[in-house]
Amino acid sequence: MPIKTFRAALNEALHQEMAADPRVVLIGEDVTGGVGGDGVADAWGGAFGVSKGLLAAFGPGRVMDTPITESAFVGAAAGAALTGLRPVAEIMFVDFIGSCLDQIMNQAAKFRYMFGGRARTPMVLRATFGGGARSASQHSQALYPIFTHIPGLKVVVPSNPFDAKGLLIQAIRDDDPVIFLENKMLYDETGEVPDRSYTVPFGEARVLREGKDATIIAFGRMVGRAEAAAATLAAEGIRVSVIDPRTTSPLDRDTILEFTEETGRVVVVDEANPRCGMAADIAALIAEEAFDALKAPVLKVTPPHTPVPYAPALEDIYLPDAARIAAAVRRVVKH
Numbered sequence: 001m002p003i004k005t006f007r008a009a010l011n012e013a014l015h016q017e018m019a020a021d022p023r024v025v026l027i028g029e030d031v032t033g034g035v036g037g038d039g040v041a042d043a044w045g046g047a048f049g050v051s052k053g054l055l056a057a058f059g060p061g062r063v064m065d066t067p068i069t070e071s072a073f074v075g076a077a078a079g080a081a082l083t084g085l086r087p088v089a090e091i092m093f094v095d096f097i098g099s100c101l102d103q104i105m106n107q108a109a110k111f112r113y114m115f116g117g118r119a120r121t122p123m124v125l126r127a128t129f130g131g132g133a134r135s136a137s138q139h140s141q142a143l144y145p146i147f148t149h150i151p152g153l154k155v156v157v158p159s160n161p162f163d164a165k166g167l168l169i170q171a172i173r174d175d176d177p178v179i180f181l182e183n184k185m186l187y188d189e190t191g192e193v194p195d196r197s198y199t200v201p202f203g204e205a206r207v208l209r210e211g212k213d214a215t216i217i218a219f220g221r222m223v224g225r226a227e228a229a230a231a232t233l234a235a236e237g238i239r240v241s242v243i244d245p246r247t248t249s250p251l252d253r254d255t256i257l258e259f260t261e262e263t264g265r266v267v268v269v270d271e272a273n274p275r276c277g278m279a280a281d282i283a284a285l286i287a288e289e290a291f292d293a294l295k296a297p298v299l300k301v302t303p304p305h306t307p308v309p310y311a312p313a314l315e316d317i318y319l320p321d322a323a324r325i326a327a328a329v330r331r332v333v334k335h
Contacts, residue, residue, distance in 0.1 A: 167247075228322035
């Protein structure tokens, strides 16, 4: 199977869906990488190179740069979706959602409900998130819990190239608004990705490994760090299961509860802030639905409740790493 980067997998998903369906359009700031400036059009393919080649393949009528006004182009995407297009709108950094949260939360997310199920809003909002790139507090947050809190949105957090392609194709084909969040530190990660078009269903977790001693649940970039922790623990004779939910809404509650019942010990790893984050949400789910199965308290491995630091040394210790994850597992196993 071909080896591709996370970035290339996303580009391939966009290319294949735009080729298959003329209703799919891509809009956002600098998605054509150079239009309006002195550079060559499509020289970069967007701020992170994900849309390179799409302008040449599909033209400026379907790949469109917008002004720097998230409220306008996200609102335009919602309206376009209502009237028959399948827009993919790109926000460079998820941190900028404050400029367009009304269009997402009070409009796109509620159309189906407000119009008695007769309205479809097949739009995808792509955005980067996450720390580690030395991008400071305004460009490094993990805000998927905010979107997860809003009914009417589907929220996707891929962790690897294979899932990135399949989940993005699924998102574009979905008839509801989908928030598709890409950790910027994963763009150069590689993995096996088929050339063919395929989908990965929403609400179905991926089980990376199975073990009887504890369960680690992790999201996005943290999945790789959970795997690294699991490998270290295996050398110590501690066998853990590692689960990647893939989507936070819908959430695969059944798989989470099944592995809780099997191991009785759970560690949740979340790059989002600890208050009202996915780690807190999953810990509450387990306490409500599988309390009797627990042999130890559910432990959360998250950043502190602070802004993301800019100083490299501080940013490195802010983010959960494999050592912290492994230490948490040892604590629950010894409890």
